[in-house]
């Protein structure tokens with residue numbers, strides 16, 4: 001049986017307690033399995049479709065899950081961009097291909113299922129956009145109400161549209177994401193809504209399957225896993241999952257966990273660079289990649305361990321580098337991602353140039369969200385369509401033929 005364990009003091013709690021922090025020391029909790037009890041083989045997994053639920057023995061859900069067939073996302077070989085960077089083994093796992101267009105669906109299929117399993121009847125989150133979209137989708141599927149708090153004016157339009165149409169109660173606060181998270185946390189504690197931000201240890205259980213799938217798709221462990229970092233939940237989740245695979249004897253090495261942040265909101269990068277014991281929050285985070293516009297990442301404690309224990313790295317990229325890579329992925333690889341997602345590949349480019357990444361490495365970049373999440377940022381970068389009269393000479397003239 002699994003239980004909840006504090007990552008700081010090791011205090012353990014039953015798996016069915018509604019807890020987001022350790023009661024004794026206030027630090028983060030993680031789901032701990034007794035790996036000796038997990039009777040599954042790689043062969044059994046391989047027979048199931050590639051999806052979050054292929055790995056159900058390593059997930060906490062014991063009821064029929066609330067699912068929309070999340071996971072099973074493509075792993076693309078970036079041959080053209082790889083060649084430009086001198087990398088033969090550069091891959092992108094396109095999490096934008098999930099039901100709501102981001103990796104959050106992996107967390108929410110598990111998180112909303114756990115809400116039902118734990119007899120919680122309403123759910124809530126704060127979000128830079130994708131978490132709210134995903135929560136709205138899975139709450140709709142489960143038939144329970146959802147409340148989402150967004151930083152006013154700082155959420156990409158596609159994400160707001162999703163939260164609205166799927167029926168969440170959408171509240172915009174005049175404050176940033178970090179404040180929205182504090183508020184929703186208080187709301188959940190005082191009014192009994194189930195909090196589905198990434199401090200919820202069950203949500204991260206779903207997200208760890210990104211790593212499982214990548215290992216299965218590659219036929220082995222990559223040398224390096226590169227993820228955009230905002231609240232630092234995803235990089236922590238992937239690391240935790242791979243540790244469990246190692247514990248089960250399914251893999252025999254861990255990848256160098258590498259986190260990429262936007263320069264204007266990069267407290268994890270700073271903590272790694274300056275070897276700080278914990279992150280110093282950035283009070284005014286700013287970046288075009290609004291998904292990762294986060295100054296006080298709540299999972300930093302876990303992420304620092306993931307990066308340090310695997311000999312990984314953290315790097316920041318400028319908004320220009322992010323947008324350039326968004327265009328490069330779109331035009332040279334046919335992969336449409338939102339700005340935050342392009343950060344991982346932009347980070348690889350930078351780290352190859354600075355010599356941190358060895359050109360022989362096999363690298364998996366997680367590209368986290370779909371291009372259509374943020375059409376405004378796309379339109380701003382592109383020439384508008386050429387409008388012409390509806391006749392052939394005008395067309396030929398526009399095409400200079």
Ligand code: F0G
Nearest residue numbers: 127128130131230231232233234368369
């Ligand atoms: N990429 C995208 C597209 C995201 O939406 C997020 C986080 C991240 C990367 C970073 O992941 O927080 O686990 O380090 N989005 C959250 C949200 C904060 O509210 O949608 P992280």
